[in-house]
Amino acid sequence: MSLESVLARIDSDLPAATDRLLELLRIPSISTDPAFKDACQSAADWLVADLTSLGVRASKRDTPGHPMVVGHVEGPEGQDVPHLLFYGHYDVQPVDPLNLWDRDPFDPAIEDTAKGKVIRGRGAADDKGQLMTFIEACRAWKAEHGALPCKITFFLEGEEESGSPSLVPFMQENAEELTCDLALICDTGMFNPSTPALVTMLRGLLGEELTITGPAKDLHSGMYGGIARNPIRVLSSVIANLHDAEGRVTVPGFYEGVPDLDPELKAQWDGLDFEPESFLGEVGLSQPAGETDRSGLEQIWSRPTCEVNGIWGGYTGEGFKTVLPSKAQAKISFRLVFQQDPLKIRESFRAYVQSMLPPDCTVDFHGHGASSAGIMETSAPSFEQARQALSDEWPEAAAYVGCGGSIPIAGHFKKILGMDAMLIGFGNDDDQIHSPNEKYDLNAFHKGMRSWARVLEALTRG
């Protein structure tokens, strides 16, 4: 039986697969720091070589930033199977603060922990370990069957952790080459360690930076305190007024294009074992702080938000300085859902802030990213096929879930290439991605490979 032998091969090859991952993890491919430019090249070279060893026609493709790795491989002759694209990213987050790591982030190792063996190192979960689950599944398939089950295009990025500046232009310039029937993306997580997940709803993201100016220069609060407009107080009022007492965002028109959740999906979510108290308990909190009339999963998956990510103004050093500052600034981001229009919300937000300003204040805005939410086409048969395949591998049935974060790549595939995407990943909440001591469960790595073998089989069964 074709799948069983691939799974057995994956099991017996686990030590070698782990060694290959450790090798890739040793390359410090931090994309955001120019000092690691060569390492990004090395990681791309490593992947080109590894894909080539699988019979993939792979190459490193230059961009103004770090290179893309693109590879193509044919499937068996004469079968009517989909042409799949696989996406992952080989770049990793910076590692500071380095002193909070228990080991060199780029000297990865297998560690025994109370919860089982983990692969510890920067990029283990985000995203090198994840992308290798797919490549290893392909390797086992190729070894057992001499060819992959379908035509596959590999598309590996090196700038995901630094805003993907080259991604859209590259996709536009190479649209024909990259267009397949379906994209598989491995950069997400499990619902919990025993419940696999397909992410079918992604929140969009709108970033705004605002600078409120009052006096023309910093003033002494003795001389001017009381009579002069203080931009920190103005900014605080603006922020305090962005939500009402029920936790709803007050920006006019904000909820346009935000329907209530489909009752069937809501029922599925209500059936998931999600306790806001324990989800929040892990970060020292106990009560959901969002819209008072929405469940915890709705708050993080299907409801839009407005958060302040940074604020600063005046004197922030040691001791005290009685300055009355000229400016106060904040970075504010919105998570968007369903059909919310980021550019319309940007406009409405800016007008709303303007309308709240007292006399003698001005505001300047600087826009950061603006991406719509992503909603997957779960009515396509491939989604139920993949869901069943994942359910076969793991203790619990796979779930369609939302994702609070933004993974713009899925939207790009849809918009630029007209291609649907399926987001499957094996990360866990405690993987510490973007933080010190990042890890990937060895079990996630192993069963991740097995999951992909099952998904490939299910999608190409014909």
Added chain:
Amino acid sequence: MSLESVLARIDSDLPAATDRLLELLRIPSISTDPAFKDACQSAADWLVADLTSLGVRASKRDTPGHPMVVGHVEGPEGQDVPHLLFYGHYDVQPVDPLNLWDRDPFDPAIEDTAKGKVIRGRGAADDKGQLMTFIEACRAWKAEHGALPCKITFFLEGEEESGSPSLVPFMQENAEELTCDLALICDTGMFNPSTPALVTMLRGLLGEELTITGPAKDLHSGMYGGIARNPIRVLSSVIANLHDAEGRVTVPGFYEGVPDLDPELKAQWDGLDFEPESFLGEVGLSQPAGETDRSGLEQIWSRPTCEVNGIWGGYTGEGFKTVLPSKAQAKISFRLVFQQDPLKIRESFRAYVQSMLPPDCTVDFHGHGASSAGIMETSAPSFEQARQALSDEWPEAAAYVGCGGSIPIAGHFKKILGMDAMLIGFGNDDDQIHSPNEKYDLNAFHKGMRSWARVLEALTRG
């Protein structure tokens, strides 16, 4: 006539007096920066030598920080005249940002400007130029009369710009030596360039630093945005709620001990040529932002305030990071008036902030300075004598004014030595103290010396 000859001597000696001041200004006695410790010693030495040349028994007195300069001189025998203390400070503010200075801050010079000649350099107005107005007046008096008109104790500090850590202990240890009949303090300004002022109301200062903690660590706003408590939003709400719509501070009990202004003084203030629009216009503002039912002078002189001097939290660097931070912090200061009790207000403020916190938030407080307001005993005859003397020198009659800032020394003299203080100074609003390009008008220096000669004459006329 004894005063006229002193005034003439001051006039003829102006070039030499200016040279002496330039010499003192060349010593970079920045008290807050340990790199300038030796310079503070040199400034103290310079003053000891200069006072000694006047026949003052002066010496440098060690403290755990920078030294005090203390000197004593006798007046004429057998006259019933007050024993005066003169206070000033020889330390200066740091000079950064250095690139905003048009010349080396410690290479002072006389410059011609559209408004007349100025002495440009760090410390010219705050406080070396001011303290020298008094010493030069004494020098001229001594030269003309062979002795000063009364017994004078000189008390010059070197830590005023860095919080005066040694001041209170030194005063306590040397209380007997320092106790006189009246203290003269030269560290304040004119009401305007033609109207001299005696500061008779000083606002007190209470500093509080608060840290609001929500989640135990920084979170990703994709994963937790909406459901997790954001301390920046909590802090913003707290700050927004510290004032009501009329600009009044909402801290319970805040206005205890704050009477309405004495009608006579209010009438005097209303008669002063103060246009909030032009006061604010110089710093790019146009409308008073304080209590809506109080005049501009009340807002800055006799009403208490609550201002935010600094705020920070989350990601404040270039670009965008969708962090949901664990902590948000602010530095808040209160200017206090009349009988407001700083410690009671601190307690009330802390309880009030606590009461505003939503679930899952904690707050830590760190107290900075806490000083009461200072109210001078203007009913003492010496005040009217000095006011007349100043009025004789300048185009406009001298005014009793308030001061928005805090000059704790006056309170210390009262509390520790039981001695009233009189604050007379010749600074102007455009002196740029604490900022680049500090200056002192040559006219202020010249007429300041003449003013002191007149005040000395008036207070010792008998």
